[in-house]
Amino acid sequence: MSAISDKIMRRVRAKGRGWAFTPKDFIDFGTRGSVDMALSRLVKDGAIRRIGRGLYDYPRLHQKLGALSPDMDRIAQAVSSQIGDKLVPSGAAAANLLGLSTQVPAKATYATNGASRVKKVAGRTLSIKHARAPLIDNAPVRANAVLQAMVHFGRSNIDADMIDQLAKRLDDRDMKSLVSSRAQMPGWMGDIVLKIDAAMHG
Template sequence: MSAMADKIMKRVRAKGRGWVFTPKHFIDFGTRGSVDMALSRLAQASEIRRIGRGLYDYPQLHDKLGALTPDAEMIAQAVSAQSGDRLAPSAAAAANRFGLSTQVPARSSYATTGRTRVRNAAGRSVTLKHSRAPVLGNASDAANGVVQLLASLGRNKVDANAIAHLSVRLDDKDLAALLKGRPVMPGWMGDVVLRLNAHRRGSIGAVRGGKNSPERLS
């Protein structure tokens, strides 16, 4: 194994099985050509698996089934890294996550700052849809999911019940990211974030003070 391939495998193993990656994940090791060549040789040696154009994974293994299909989110993250775009949960996925919908999205779909496209990898199809709403940098999936969900609902459907429901399902770090991201949001959405923060602070204060919450939770 070459020195380049050895360095690549050391990083791959550190990430663990199931990781999906692109040549860009190793560009700090040398030229793009040398990275591509090392990845190709590692795939030929079955150390890693090529699952699509410019996409590889370190597959999880099953005793009877062998190499398993990579996780859809891992593929989406790798595709985003490949193009340099930001990624966020879809509005439908966020609604399900926060308990505002019981419907589980049938297809693996994500919001992206890049163009809308579908990528197929190892038999799995992943859809990335261009988002008109901002995708916040250095923010959790929960925070970005809220942005996508609010954009989908629209200003007229974000009522007190929705505010109460969402605020108790976000932690301080999520709210801090949303507050920091207000300048890139539409004005009405930034106002909703202020309401989310106020409701959460009021709820925490009520619990600590032994009083009733200022709004009824759904």
């Protein structure tokens, strides 16, 4: 195994099974061409799996079933790094993540600050749509999911019960991101953020 392959596998193992990644994650190890060659060799050896164009994962293994399907959120993180746009769960996926809905969407949909597109990864469809709510930079996934869920439900459908539920689901870091980013949101969203904050700390 080449020195680059060795280094790549050390980083992959450190991240743990289930990690999805792109060649960009190893660009500090050498030229893009040498990283691509090392990744191809590792796929051939069965150490990692190619799940899409320029996308790989270190599959989770099951005793009886063998390699499991990659996790959609992990794939979305890798795609985000590949295309250079932010991706966060949107619509029904955001509502599900926050415990506001038990409905698991059939198609994984993510909001982005970039262009809308559809990607096929590991035999599944990743639907990426330009966000209708702002995406906050450097904010936790849950904080961004709150804004996407607000757009999904609509202003008139967010009641006190939902606000209480969100207050229970979020932590101080999520709340801090939301409160400090109120200037980026439509006024009604900013008002709901204040209500969630009050429910959390009231």
